[in-house]
Amino acid sequence: MKRTLSPPEVEPTGRTRFPIPFFDQSETFSKLWPEIRGNCLRVMDRGKYSHGSMVAEFERELARWTGARHVVGVNSGTDALVLLLRAAGLRPGDEVIVPAYTFVATASSVVLAGGVPVFADIEEHGYGIDPASVEAAVTPRTRMVMPVHLFDRLADMEGVHEVARRHGLTVLEDSAEAIGMRLRGTHAGLLGAGGVLSFFPAKTLGAIGDAGALLTDDARLAETARALRHHGRSGRTLDAFPGINNPTVVAGCNSKMDDLQAAVLLAKLSRLDTDIARRAELSARYDARLRNTPGVRAVPSGAAPHPGGGRVVYVHLIEVEDRDGLVAHLAAAGIGTETYYPVPLHLQPCFAHLGHARGDFPRAEAACEAAVALPLHADLTEAQVDRVCDEIEDFHTGRRG
Structure with missing residues (x-):
């Protein structure tokens, strides 16, 4: 190459x-090309290019690297945000507090999940959401707060959690940029109910196109997200539907990660x-x-x-x-x-x-x-x-x- x-x-x-x-990243690809090529050939030999065993292998390795109990690979960081919000129980009209300074997907994902974004300002000395501004933005319709970890450091998660506890809010993380960031040993995306990662090519861990993942330690949230990414299919046989494999349990979408992206990401994760x-x-x-x-x-x-x-x-x-x-x-x-x-x-x-x-x-x-x-x-x-x-x-x- x-x-x-x-x-x-x-x-x-x-x-x-x-x-x-x-x-x-041409030099990186030159160095990793034997491993990337080998992974891609494995995908081609198996003949399953979406939602296959290479994605499952990448999810396991990423879970090991981050310490997450559950990793759900999807087709972009934006879809990961939408699925996270839905899996966490966002209802139509619920308000989600987000920073006014961030990529548009932070707020547009709230809209796509049926909620209403409510903006808060950032810190005086930094780019994380300001907990005092979050406090001022809370209304009776506020259900969640979603801080963003931007550029090179975490948002003030302790300050955000303090506000969330006072008002009974669920804390989710737009941790799309935050792979490798940890708070006292806990990886970004695991500091609340769940978070996301983006593998857009320029990210610290980048694919050769769009890809993303949802991180959580909550088994129920992860199960719902897995169904949502695959047209709402449960992935198992339910007692209520004897003889029917993989019934649709929720109105989902097609947000599965491609195995060729997983093949590249698995090599780069090393x-x-x-x-x-x-x-x-x-x-x-x-x-x-x-x-x-x-x-x-x-x-x-x-x-x-x-x-x-x-x-x-x-x-x-x-x-x-x-x-x-x-x-x-x-x-x-x-x-x-x-x-x-x-x-x-x-x-x-x-x-x-x-x-x-x-x-x-x-x-x-x-x-x-x-x-x-x-x-x-x-x-x-x-x-x-x-x-x-x-x-x-x-x-x-x-x-x-």
């Missing part, structure tokens, strides 16, 4: 410039600890290089992981004064970035009917204007990190020739 690189550009300063994409360590090294290099750069703030500004929570870097984020200008400068230099997130959820057109206005969640709005993610993946080199930092320094010190 070889790539053909475009010829490098040479700047007047003598600096050689290859493009640096935001994400690239080096996940190494990839997490590598991401941490590269993120630390960014921190060291940019610490004193004018106009750049480390993120979360002044924050540290919550007590007992380990840091696992999925995305390296910085806050800058002229985010759009920097993004354009880096793009002109062939460097990819991602904007997390351009518009807070309460101002998105699809949620206009909820009646929010600018200023309702000021910390979420400020983050949307300042945050940008830099290239970060296990195949990135120190030289590439340095070149990204050189360009950021050039932009902020006026050396933009």
Whole structure:
């Protein structure tokens, strides 16, 4: 598996410039190709490409790695959220409190599951949901709260649970980005009734397309989720239906994980600890290089992981004064970035009917204007990190020739 690189550009300063994409895993695939190929051939030999034994094998290995009692493989992180909400008992019209600063799937999954998203602001020094804002958002219709673990650290789960206990709320986790994150040894997604993982290609553990999983220690929730992902089929014979195998017990959908995705993920899971360590090294290099750069703030500004929570870097984020200008400068230099997130959820057109206005969640709005993610993946080199930092320094010190 070889790539053909475009010829490098040479700047007047003598600096050689290859493009640096935001994400690239070609080298990882080259290293793992024998194992990936072997797994894929096993799938093809068996002739079952969806919901087969490779998915079951991956679920067992992921359960071992995370410590979850139950792992339910599905076709995306978004579907995992929808199934989690439904399996946890969300009813039509129930309210679920979610942060205003997160990917849209956090809130849209609530809608798709029949609920109503209610927004809360994020912390002053960090991107997790603010427990005080959660408290203010509770109404008699609130049934659940779903914090999100963003970028490189857990939300304040102890603060969220304190509010949830006072109001009798179920705590679910949008832990799509949080593989490897733990609070005092307990993996993200297992700190409430259940959580999810996304295996979108750029994630810390990424597939070659969409895939996801639901994590829980609750056997009944897991059984319901397994039925929901497979058109509502129970997976067993029920006494009420003698002679009928696999009856439909709930109105479900087709959210099964493909075995070829499981084949790739199973191979990549074997080096996940190494990839997490590598991401941490590269993120630390960014921190060291940019610490004193004018106009750049480390993120979360002044924050540290919550007590007992380990840091696992999925995305390296910085806050800058002229985010759009920097993004354009880096793009002109062939460097990819991602904007997390351009518009807070309460101002998105699809949620206009909820009646929010600018200023309702000021910390979420400020983050949307300042945050940008830099290239970060296990195949990135120190030289590439340095070149990204050189360009950021050039932009902020006026050396933009």
